[in-house]
Amino acid sequence: MIGQVVVDGVTNGAMIGLGAIGLTLTYSLLRFANFAHGEFITWGAYLALLLTGALGTVLGGAPIGDLTFGWTLLAALALAMALTGALAVALDTLLFRRLRRQGTEIALVIASFGASLALRSAVEFIFGLQPLYYSHDIAMAVRLAPGMQATEDQLVLFGVALVLMLGMHLLMRHTALGRAMRAASENPLLARLVGIDVAAVVRGTWYLGGALAAAAGVFLGATVQLRPTMGFDLLLPLFAAAVLGGIGSVPGAMAGGLIIGLAEAAAVPLAGAQYRAAVSFLVLLAVLLLRPAGLFGKAD
Amino acid sequence: MLGLASYFAFFLTVALTYGVATLGLNLNWGAAGLFNVGVAGFMAVGAYVSAWLTAAPVASHWGGFALPIPLGWAGAMAGAGLAAAGLGAITMRLRADYLAITTFGAAVSLQLVARNAVWITGGPFGIAFIPRPFERLADRPFGFGLANLGLAVLVTALVWLALERLTRSPWGRVLRALREDETAAASLGKAPDHYRLQAFVIGAALMGLAGAMQAQFFGFIAPDNYLPVITFQVWVMLVLGGAGNNRGALLGAVVVWGLWALSGSALHLVLPPGWQARGASLRVVAIGVVLAGMLLLRPRGLIGEEATVSRHVPPAARAEPLP
Numbered sequence: 187m188i189g190q191v192v193v194d195g196v197t198n199g200a201m202i203g204l205g206a207i208g209l210t211l212t213y214s215l216l217r218f219a220n221f222a223h224g225e226f227i228t229w230g231a232y233l234a235l236l237l238t239g240a241l242g243t244v245l246g247g248a249p250i251g252d253l254t255f256g257w258t259l260l261a262a263l264a265l266a267m268a269l270t271g272a273l274a275v276a277l278d279t280l281l282f283r284r285l286r287r288q289g290t291e292i293a294l295v296i297a298s299f300g301a302s303l304a305l306r307s308a309v310e311f312i313f314g315l316q317p318l319y320y321s322h323d324i325a326m327a328v329r330l331a332p333g334m335q336a337t338e339d340q341l342v343l344f345g346v347a348l349v350l351m352l353g354m355h356l357l358m359r360h361t362a363l364g365r366a367m368r369a370a371s372e373n374p375l376l377a378r379l380v381g382i383d384v385a386a387v388v389r390g391t392w393y394l395g396g397a398l399a400a401a402a403g404v405f406l407g408a409t410v411q412l413r414p415t416m417g418f419d420l421l422l423p424l425f426a427a428a429v430l431g432g433i434g435s436v437p438g439a440m441a442g443g444l445i446i447g448l449a450e451a452a453a454v455p456l457a458g459a460q461y462r463a464a465v466s467f468l469v470l471l472a473v474l475l476l477r478p479a480g481l482f483g484k485a486d
Numbered sequence: 487m488l489g490l491a492s493y494f495a496f497f498l499t500v501a502l503t504y505g506v507a508t509l510g511l512n513l514n515w516g517a518a519g520l521f522n523v524g525v526a527g528f529m530a531v532g533a534y535v536s537a538w539l540t541a542a543p544v545a546s547h548w549g550g551f552a553l554p555i556p557l558g559w560a561g562a563m564a565g566a567g568l569a570a571a572g573l574g575a576i577t578m579r580l581r582a583d584y585l586a587i588t589t590f591g592a593a594v595s596l597q598l599v600a601r602n603a604v605w606i607t608g609g610p611f612g613i614a615f616i617p618r619p620f621e622r623l624a625d626r627p628f629g630f631g632l633a634n635l636g637l638a639v640l641v642t643a644l645v646w647l648a649l650e651r652l653t654r655s656p657w658g659r660v661l662r663a664l665r666e667d668e669t670a671a672a673s674l675g676k677a678p679d680h681y682r683l684q685a686f687v688i689g690a691a692l693m694g695l696a697g698a699m700q701a702q703f704f705g706f707i708a709p710d711n712y713l714p715v716i717t718f719q720v721w722v723m724l725v726l727g728g729a730g731n732n733r734g735a736l737l738g739a740v741v742v743w744g745l746w747a748l749s750g751s752a753l754h755l756v757l758p759p760g761w762q763a764r765g766a767s768l769r770v771v772a773i774g775v776v777l778a779g780m781l782l783l784r785p786r787g788l789i790g791e792e793a794t795v796s797r798h799v800p801p802a803a804r805a806e807p808l809p
Contacts, residue, residue, distance in 0.1 A: 296777070299721065300718065301774065301778060303771075303774040304771045315763060418714075458602075464599075466591065478580050478584070
């Protein structure tokens with residue numbers, strides 16, 4: 187029982203963490219809560235669905251081993267990440283950057299709320315409201331330990347998620363772009379003064395955040411299902427994870443995602459699956475009451 | 487002809503209920519700069535509280551106190567105000583956009599409760615047979631519609647007058663001062679969190695009143711009436727009409743509700759039956775694009791913020807340009 191809660195919580199938490207990384211980075215760099223971030227998850231998942239259809243004719247759709255998906259989905263994942271990153275950059279260029287120039291910061295939040303609805307409804311319009319799947323095969327569960335089981339799909343995708351998160355962490359620590367991103371979110375003016383191209387950093391941040399959100403969307407689509415509201419429904423957990431981890435902290439977002447995932451999984455046997463999303467709200471309230479700067483954040 | 491007139495009366499009645507919610511949001515955002523993304527949640531609290539207080543008892547869920555409607559509406563305002571006071575106590579001292587995240591979370595969680603706590607809220611099917619005002623006129627649709635419209639106009643006018651007084655009072659000036667320059671206002675001895683919390687609570691109470699009015703005019707509520715898209719609509723009403731201006735808020739409510747209703751009927755006529763659900767999605771895309779375009783091209787809205795100057799300042803001094 188406890189074992190299964192841990193398995194569910196950790197796999198789900200990895201997904202929330204992936205989504206929260208982009209949210210926390212744009213939040214600290216541009217100082218606004220982007221309500222459209224959940225839609226990158228949805229768009230990533232649906233783009234991958236389109237791409238699996240297109241790629242399946244080239245690569246053949248044969249699954250790998252006992253998994254329900256094959257190389258096609260993994261290739262589609264990479265492409266969907268690239269495209270969703272571009273979508274995030276495009277949204278910034280068309281909407282958010284212009285509003286930033288007008289100097290009305292909070293208008294960004296309203297605009298992101300509008301962009302979120304428009305992007306989500308566009309998916310509803312194109313794909314319809316019914317849930318969709320990458321594969322109709324049934325995923326077989328394997329026993330990890332007494333009372334702990336997961337599907338092989340979950341394990342492989344969890345591994346991919348870990349690799350992505352580790353890669354993102356290393357990128358932030360050891361590359362020029364990562365250092366520039368940290369410097370710009372610390373103090374944009376000072377960063378510009380030492381010759382950092384802040385506009386490029388902003389684009390890079392949107393791109394990476396969008397791409398990681400798309401990965402979360404594909405994992406969610408592969409292990410559960412694709413729905414037009416899949417990303418929007420994750421928005422509250424993403425915000426809770428970002429605030430819990432401390433705004434601007436990549437390890438914080440991952441740890442926050444893990445904690446939210448575990449808390450949700452633990453709440454299901456206690457309160458029922460229908461109240462799952464409210465868990466994030468309670469965690470969020472607790473963090474804001476006790477430690478508003480979050481686990482890894484600096485006090486304002 | 488009379489049918490069309492009753493439809494128009496009903497349309498205006500609903501538009502005015504949104505007008506009351508938009509006026510509440512205008513007090514939050516336009517006057518105090520508070521970013522409330524939980525409009526739908528506060529409207530839901532008001533609607534359910536009023537439904538519990540005024541409806542006749544039923545076995546299937548809680549409530550059913552069969553109280554008069556004015557008491558239901560007062561309770562709705564108190565309930566939504568209390569919810570806002572609780573949330574505000576936690577978030578007022580924090581960064582402005584934490585309020586956005588928290589109110590969003592509250593609205594989502596309240597919707598979950600409304601949908602799932604069947605023994606309190608009636609679950610997904612909601613609460614029916616909520617007493618409507620002027621029920622005894624119900625067999626004469628036109629008179630009934632007109633009476634309801636009169637009531638909506640009366641309540642909206644009262645709210646409008648009260649807000650005009652409030653925003654022009656010293657209290658309203660403190661709010662605007664805090665919004666424009668918190669440090670300067672605080673240096674004059676105005677406690678920022680204190681004033682902002684008051685504005686947040688009063689605004690949320692008005693949203694609760696709007697929810698209660700809708701519950702009473704429709705006679706029926708369900709959790710799906712309080713999806714995040716409602717919050718968004720009220721925001722569009724305020725931004726389109728012009729934040730910081732009560733007339734703008736009302737104008738925005740009537741215009742946006744009109745466009746929403748018209749585009750709904752137009753799509754209903756034009757699209758084949760299989761495409762109706764998709765047409766509804768397209769309508770939401772359109773309203774999202776309108777909002778984004780409005781923010782980019784005309785951020786002041788149709789009317790824009792009204793300059794309010796104390797009536798104690800002599801007219802000659804008002805036109806004085808800033809150095």
